[in-house]
Amino acid sequence: MSSSSPAGKKATKATIRADNEKLILEAAEAVFAESGFRGATTSQIAERAGIPKANLHYYFPTKKVLYRQVxxxxxxxxxxxxxxxxxxxxxxxxxxxxxxxxxxxxxxxxxxxxxxxxxxxxxxxxxxxxxxxxxxxxxxxxxxxxxxxxxxxxxxxxxxxxxxxxxxxxxxxxxxxxxxxxxxxxxxxxxxxxxxxxxxxxxxxxxxxxxxxxxxxx
Amino acid sequence: MSSSSPAGKKATKATIRADNEKLILEAAEAVFAESGFRGATTSQIAERAGIPKANLHYYFPTKKVLYRQVxxxxxxxxxxxxxxxxxxxxxxxxxxxxxxxxxxxxxxxxxxxxxxxxxxxxxxxxxxxxxxxxxxxxxxxxxxxxxxxxxxxxxxxxxxxxxxxxxxxxxxxxxxxxxxxxxxxxxxxxxxxxxxxxxxxxxxxxxxxxxxxxxxxx
DNA sequence: GTCTATAGAATGATAGAC
DNA sequence: GTCTATCATTCTATAGAC
CATH class of the missing domain: 1.10.357.10 (Tetracycline Repressor, domain 2)
Known part of the structure; x- marks a missing residue:
């Protein structure tokens, strides 16, 4: 699905995780920049990253952990x-x-x-x-x-x-x-x-x- | 109660309003600066201004109107x-x-x-x-x-x-x-x-x- | 003009089936 | 690893007695 891994490489769990974390972090950076920590919602970030909100919490347990990483x-x-x-x-x-x-x-x-x-x-x-x-x-x-x-x-x-x-x-x-x-x-x-x-x-x-x-x- | 009116002047409705609006605006400026628009809560602002939250909404109908004024x-x-x-x-x-x-x-x-x-x-x-x-x-x-x-x-x-x-x-x-x-x-x-x-x-x-x-x- | 109580809406986070 | 449904919390705003 995601195309940021080298083509032809098997989509292992590790690459899936890496890809999704990258998508989420990029989206989070944009949304946090636009709305600040509290102004940003996890729904917005997930939507921008193109994944369900529940998955965002699967990769980053809390909004604060995600923010710290950004x-x-x-x-x-x-x-x-x-x-x-x-x-x-x-x-x-x-x-x-x-x-x-x-x-x-x-x-x-x-x-x-x-x-x-x-x-x-x-x-x-x-x-x-x-x-x-x-x-x-x-x-x-x-x-x-x-x-x-x-x-x-x-x-x-x-x-x-x-x-x-x-x-x-x-x-x-x-x-x-x-x-x-x-x-x-x-x-x-x-x-x-x-x-x-x-x-x-x-x-x-x-x-x-x-x-x-x-x-x-x- | 509030002491920002000249002493001895009667606390008319107008001066009460002026005093309270000033208190609220000063508190709002501080809280908005610290937490941004959405990070700030009307509870925080009211508490800092020393008035009940309901009164804040009496003087400034919405949080956004208050922010615009600040x-x-x-x-x-x-x-x-x-x-x-x-x-x-x-x-x-x-x-x-x-x-x-x-x-x-x-x-x-x-x-x-x-x-x-x-x-x-x-x-x-x-x-x-x-x-x-x-x-x-x-x-x-x-x-x-x-x-x-x-x-x-x-x-x-x-x-x-x-x-x-x-x-x-x-x-x-x-x-x-x-x-x-x-x-x-x-x-x-x-x-x-x-x-x-x-x-x-x-x-x-x-x-x-x-x-x-x-x-x-x- | 003041204040308690609460309605109404939005959001962070999770449970649990797939 | 994915996703729907939902809980629990928090907050804005208001109703209504004083």
Whole structure:
């Protein structure tokens, strides 16, 4: 029935489970993004996934377990993307690639970003532990890197935390507020060209704003 | 009972209504911010306002009417604040005061900003008309102003829309994501000094980022 | 204008046949 | 592993006495 397994492969119980879980998770991400945790109903999710509601509860015992899994998936994408920060020690390259990647993620996974935003907005009732461990560790290590750039004179002195918040908010805005952006753009999604312009605008303002323009370096 | 009327003034029906509506609206803003539209229950709102649930339905017939009123109040604050943009024709002054005011609003009315963010996140089911009229008009008129600054050589050429989105997202982040910011700040709200530093960081990066630093002007 | 009691509707979750 | 029928709960909203 489901076609997401390689053709010709036998539909074992394991593949059936994998396929259905994937269908449910994709549907859940969309519905949770649209309606929040409580606004989303398991009926909606099941209908969107194309399976009976009872089956949804067969694969994910409770709505909360399903939600946790959705948030976990998003968080993993965020953290892996953030590693682009480390690929080079030059602030221009590091920040350009990091911002660029964050913008791309906002475009590719808008629902993921929305579920995350919704979760933080409501006080992180489900993923508070993530904030206190993974996100905190990641942030602290990047603050050290940025402070080194400052002490080396590669960028002008700015508080690294507020610089990071600026990058996060600006890039995620294109996912979380894309409905507002579309409305202001004659009810059309940003074209590829418009999105590239937005990306360049964000990168150039931030890099120039911290005095990290390429021509600043000997 | 309620003490928000001037002492000594007779508790007429009108003042009772005004007092209770204010109590309910304040409670509703907090609860809607915390739980979203559907996550919020009228019981919670009534309990927080200190009145029986039935009375809430006496003043606001449905949960949706109450929600609309909350969003309307927030929207009014946003729009009035945005007028600071017009007070002077110099980009450094205009943008500095606009960003500064938006940061202050994020601090003073975090719940309002959260309800707004939640509403956009879910596709603006209630206030779509506001986006298409008031917000759109305001944005278009400011785009013209920014474009004039560019043609006058006061700032370097950047797309005004994406500059505005950057200002909105960066400033509202301090309201919408304040739970995350607090968690990363040793579970403490930003102190006044920290908040001033954040504000200065945001203003300086954006102004320098668009080439509008004061010393750039003859 | 206040408040108790409850109607009416929607939803999360499960039982049990297939 | 699938699906119908249904229970149990929760919530919005109202009726009606005070």
């Amino acid at each position: 948030v976990h998936n998003i968080f993993t994408i965020w953290l892996e993307a953030a590693n682009s920060f480390d690929d080079c020690d030059d602030p221009v390259s590091a920040l350009s690639s990091y911002i660029s990647l964050k913008m791309d993620i906002s475009r590719q996974y808008p629902n993921g970003s929305k579920v995350w935003a919704n979760e933080i907005l409501h006080g992180a009732p489900v993923i508070q532990d993530y904030l206190e461990t993974s996100l905190r560790d990641w942030t602290q290590s990047r603050v050290i890197i940025i402070n080194r750039w400052i002490s080396e004179g590669k960028i002008r002195p700015v508080d690294p935390n507020y610089l990071l918040y600026m990058i996060w908010s600006t890039t995620q805005h294109y996912a979380d507020f894309n409905h507002q952006i579309e409305t202001l753009n004659q009810h059309s999604p940003l074209t590829d060209i418009q999105f590239e312009t937005a990306k360049k605008t964000v990168i150039s303002i931030i890099l120039q704003g911290i005095g990290a323009t390429p021509n600043d370096r000997s | 969003v309307h109040n927030i929207f009014t604050i946003w729009l009035e604040a945005a007028n600071s943009f017009d007070d002077c024709d110099d980009p450094v002054s205009a943008l500095s005061s606009y960003i500064s005011l938006k940061m202050d609003i994020s601090r003073q009315y975090p719940n309002g900003s959260k309800v707004w963010a939640n509403e956009i996140l879910h596709g603006a089911p209630v206030i779509q008309d506001y986006l298409e009229t008031s917000l759109r008009d305001w944005t278009q008129s400011r785009v013209i102003i920014i474009n004039r600054w560019i043609s006058e050589g006061k700032i370097r050429p950047v797309d005004p829309n994406y500059l505005l989105y950057m200002i909105w997202s960066t400033t509202q982040h301090y309201a919408d994501f304040n739970h995350q910011i607090e968690t990363l700040n040793q579970h403490s709200p930003l102190t006044d000094i920290q908040f001033e530093t954040a504000k200065k960081t945001v203003i300086s990066i954006i102004l320098q980022g668009i080439g509008a630093t004061p010393n750039d002007r003859s």
